[in-house]
Amino acid sequence: MPRTQCALACAAIVLLAACSSGGPSIAVKREQLFSLGYGPAEDQLDLFQTTGNQDPPKISIAMREGIFYLSNGAGAKLVRYTSWGDPLSMIYNSDLDPAPILLKPDAAGQQGGAMANGQSESGIGRVAVSYPFRSIGAIAVDSGQTLYAEDRLPPEKRAQDKDSGAILDRVVLRFDKNGRFIDYLGQEGVDGTPFPYILGIYASASDECVVVSALRTGWLVHWFDGSGSLVNSIKILRDDLPMPEKGLVSAFDAIVPDTSGRSLILKVDYYKSPAPPSAVADSSAGTASSQGAAGTAAAAELAESWAYRIDIRDGKYLDKWRLPLVTAMTKLAEDGTARSVRAPALLGAAGRYLFFMYADDLGRSYVSTFDRDTQGSVKYSIDIAPDELYYDSYFLAGNGVLCALLATKDEAKVVWWRFDKLISQGSGIVK
Numbered sequence: 001m002p003r004t005q006c007a008l009a010c011a012a013i014v015l016l017a018a019c020s021s022g023g024p025s026i027a028v029k030r031e032q033l034f035s036l037g038y039g040p041a042e043d044q045l046d047l048f049q050t051t052g053n054q055d056p057p058k059i060s061i062a063m064r065e066g067i068f069y070l071s072n073g074a075g076a077k078l079v080r081y082t083s084w085g086d087p088l089s090m091i092y093n094s095d096l097d098p099a100p101i102l103l104k105p106d107a108a109g110q111q112g113g114a115m116a117n118g119q120s121e122s123g124i125g126r127v128a129v130s131y132p133f134r135s136i137g138a139i140a141v142d143s144g145q146t147l148y149a150e151d152r153l154p155p156e157k158r159a160q161d162k163d164s165g166a167i168l169d170r171v172v173l174r175f176d177k178n179g180r181f182i183d184y185l186g187q188e189g190v191d192g193t194p195f196p197y198i199l200g201i202y203a204s205a206s207d208e209c210v211v212v213s214a215l216r217t218g219w220l221v222h223w224f225d226g227s228g229s230l231v232n233s234i235k236i237l238r239d240d241l242p243m244p245e246k247g248l249v250s251a252f253d254a255i256v257p258d259t260s261g262r263s264l265i266l267k268v269d270y271y272k273s274p275a276p277p278s279a280v281a282d283s284s285a286g287t288a289s290s291q292g293a294a295g296t297a298a299a300a301e302l303a304e305s306w307a308y309r310i311d312i313r314d315g316k317y318l319d320k321w322r323l324p325l326v327t328a329m330t331k332l333a334e335d336g337t338a339r340s341v342r343a344p345a346l347l348g349a350a351g352r353y354l355f356f357m358y359a360d361d362l363g364r365s366y367v368s369t370f371d372r373d374t375q376g377s378v379k380y381s382i383d384i385a386p387d388e389l390y391y392d393s394y395f396l397a398g399n400g401v402l403c404a405l406l407a408t409k410d411e412a413k414v415v416w417w418r419f420d421k422l423i424s425q426g427s428g429i430v431k
Contacts, residue, residue, distance in 0.1 A: 025366060025381040028417045033068075034085025036412045042087040042102045042128065045412050046075035047391060058137040058150075061395045061405045061414070068414060069141055070405065071149060076133040078149055085414070090128040091147075091179055100128040106179075129179040137170075138200050142207040142226075145177035148185075150198045159194060164215045166196040172211055174228065183228065185209065187220075190228040196220070202257045205398055210257045210264075219255060221264060223312045231262065234315040241268050242317065248303055249273050254346040259398050263318065264310040265354065267346040272301035305343040307354055307370070321354075323370060324377045328360035337362070344368055350400035353423050357394070359384075367402065369423065382417055400424075 037044050045059065057073025067088070068081045076093035090103055099105060106129045137150035151173050158169040171194050174182040186192025195213045202210040208231065209224045218237040225231055241250040253267040302325060309319040323343070330340040344356030344366070354370040365384040370377050384392075384406060391407035400420035406413045 025379040028367070028380045028382055028419065028422070030383045030415055030417055032413055032415045033083050034081070034414050036085065036414070038411070040075060040098050042077075042079055042090050042100050043085065044075075045070070045072055045407075047407060047412070057135065059391060059393055059405060059407075060137060060139045061393045061403055062139050062141050063395055063397055063401070063403045063416075064141045064143070064145070068403070069139055069147070070414075071136045071139045073136050076136065078133075078136060078139065078147070081414075087126070089126055089179060091131050091133075091175060092128055093133045094130040095132065102126070103128040106130060127179070131173075131175075131181055138198055140201045140203040140209065142203040142209075144207060146182075146203075146207075146226075147173075147175040148201050148203065148209050149173045149175070150201055151184075153194055157194075161196065161215075164196075164217055166215050168194040168196055170195040170198045170213065172198075172201060172209065185211070185222075185224055185228055187222055187230075187233065189224060189230040192230075195222070199254075200256070204257050204262075205259050208262075212255050219252070221255060221312065223257075223262060232312050234310070234312060236266065236310075236315075242306070242308060242320070244270065244304055244306060244322075247273055253343070256346065256348045258309060259349045259351055262312045264312060265346070265349050266308045266310055267323075268306055268308070269302065269343040270304045270306070272303050302341050302343055307346070319372075321370065321372060321375065323354075323356075324368075326358060326366070326368060326379065328358065328366075330361050347394060347402070348396035350396060350398055350419070351423060353400065355396055355400075355402070355419070367417070367419070369419070380419075380422075388413065 038047055040046055047059070058071070059073060060071045062069040066083045068083065069078065070081065071078045076096045077090055079090045080088045082088060087102055090100060092100070103126045106127055133151055134154065135152035139150070140148040149172070150170055153169045153171060158167060160166070161168055172185040174185065176182055183190050186194055195211060197214050199212045199214055204210060207226050211222045213220045218235055220233065220235055222233040223231040236255070238252070241252065243250060248270040251269045251271060253269055255264055255266050258265050305323040305325060307321045307323055308317050310316070311318055325341045325343055327339045328342050330338050332338055342358055344358035347355040347357050349355070352372045354372065356368045356370070357366070359365045363386040365382050367380045367382055368377055387408050388406040390409055393405045395403045397403070400423045401416055402419055403414070403416045406415060
């Protein structure tokens with residue numbers, strides 16, 4: 001091994017020893033990029049309207065090459081911003097939203113328009129394109145700027161799955177880089193059967209679309225190629241989750257695509273039986289976030305946490321990793337504090353690293369990375385104030401940049417943490 005590589009490896013061992021789950025953390029600088037006020041305009045978010053849907057409106061964030069995409073369920077719009085917060089383009093429901101002020105409406109006055117580089121086909125400024133969103137939710141964008149956006153069908157077009165009883169009312173809309181509506185994806189591909197409740201939409205490293213949805217009995221994953229054709233789909237049943245040893249109760253956390261190849265990362269936490277109901281709650285019912293489910297270890301006997309890699313082609317488990325648990329401060333009823341063991345929630349994968357996030361009861365937030373090659377884990381502290389969690393949404397880029405939308409009562413902030421600069425050095429080493 002060259003001397004420089006040897007020194008780097010030794011530094012990694014020292015850092016990993018110092019930053020174990022119960023040890024100190026490395027503070028990562030937060031960069032605030034821009035903020036948005038509340039309201040219906042292009043440079044605002046609507047956090048307070050309700051659309052009449054049973055499920056609360058979602059706000060989702062995605063980022064590609066420094067351009068940010070925000071879907072606003074209550075505002076029925078999807079806006080593209082520069083990293084300074086300037087609106088570049090927008091797709092919006094013209095029946096629900098006011099006419100744009102900063103962006104020019106599409107000259108055709110209907111869905112179609114243009115979004116590429118913020119210009120219309122005639123080259124006239126930045127454009128707002130009309131599309132009749134009902135309940136826009138999760139979003140993803142690939143390297144060609146194809147946009148994928150969750151939306152909900154009207155009642156007359158919804159169906160019910162005969163086997164599970166699930167309501168099938170979600171589709172994934174596709175828009176090209178000019179904002180033109182292309183088609184929608186269902187379970188079989190283009191124009192297919194609607195999905196049940198969607199947990200997430202992802203654009204893979206090879207520009208394929210991955211849709212994760214939930215049933216009461218388990219979870220569905222559909223993988224589509226760039227043309228919208230179904231590559232494969234698998235069903236992961238709740239009762240068939242892997243069990244590392246007898247006598248444990250499994251609690252699903254998340255499923256995300258791996259950063260390379262057609263494989264998935266599944267994270268499951270395990271509690272000593274019997275576990276309280278909160279320990280096995282998950283977002284498949286739309287009632288508890290995955291972070292909330294993963295953070296119940298303070299109230300239950302958390303035993304283990306595992307991540308698994310699954311082949312999308314046949315559903316086989318290819319790899320597994322036992323994840324380190326973390327210690328966090330918990331408030332006690334008698335105004336004291338104590339240490340508790342928790343399982344961080346899975347954010348996603350970036351290269352060979354898995355990213356996790358958790359918070360303690362004292363208002364401190366942390367991100368931990370797990371190196372699948374070395375099995376090493378590094379703990380980082382990130383700056384999120386308690387009053388910025390009125391609403392929060394996160395996006396992990398494939399290179400390790402962690403983006404967030406953090407909402408206070410007065411404004412919403414778009415921030416990021418440049419973990420890409422850390423993991424590129426190997427095992428989270430800081431120069």
